[in-house]
Amino acid sequence: MRSAMRYMILALLICGWQQAAAIAQESAESCAGGKLTSPVKIEVFSDFQCPSCREFYLNTMRQVFTNYADAGKVCVVYREFPLTNIHPHAFEAARYGHAALGLGPRQWSLVADALFSAQDKWSKDGQIEPVLSSALNAEDLGKLKEKMKDPSIEAAITRDTEMARARQVTATPTFFVTGKGKTQKIVGVVQYPILSRFLDSLLTP
């Protein structure tokens, strides 16, 4: 009886530790815009080589960054979901994106802007670095190149991809909006005026 109790306590401790580790990992993630304490969180599963993701970022999310994330209302997390079976350069672009996120939100937004804006260009030949060298200053570019050597970047992208599969993401862009204690999954490109109505509804008490 006593040994059974011990096993139960041990099992509970292991479960608790795993949960704590998961929470720690979750909170360790950084918002590409906004703060972790923001009342609403948007997690976007995106692929830098996907045309719909380009449209969603340039026409919708950039305004969300300006009007909601910068005001501390929304935390935007961009997760990499490169569809390598149809987009041969998506994984490499995701590596640059994740490396830039490691440098900070400002550098990430410069890299994301450049990658999405010049998607037609680098998608053809996979020449990503020239595109980024015109978007970043020499110091940031140097740091980015250094960060690209970090082997944990690939692991992070794999983790994002596995998370996408676990959350049944099958298309990009797919985003999850968490607010008022609920998480909603939305697939596809949504125009800014429509998304902002939903965000406002979550931000009103």
Add this chain to the structure above:
Amino acid sequence: MALRILQWIARLALGVLFAYAGYVKVREPFLFEMSVDSYQLFSPPVVILIARTLPWLEIVLGLLLIVGWQLRYAASFTVLLLGGFLVAMFSAYARGVEANCGCFGPGEPISPATLARDSGLFLCAVFLAVYSWKNHRARRAAVHPVA
């Protein structure tokens, strides 16, 4: 007799599905706005107009089908509505647009499975409409026989 049973099944199945689909959308209006928008067919004001009226239309239609009142009109309107949904869905799929089906709530991308399901519902509605109109004509002919 078999056709009559089929008509009952089609009527109740479509009615319950429509009423449920409308209810889900009415409960989460902003999510349905985003689903409509993801088809990339309409400007924001039109998206909002569709998203705010369509769910109520579905509920009314669903209830009419369940009750069976003015069945031939309700069934015909269901054919038109489902036909419209199918055109929008096939158009999004053909254009390679990653759209949210929005059929029974958010988070369901358009796929061959959703297209097959809605095509099945459309055929079901066509059967119901044709059978209802035939029935109505047969009854009228029985009441007012042609010399």
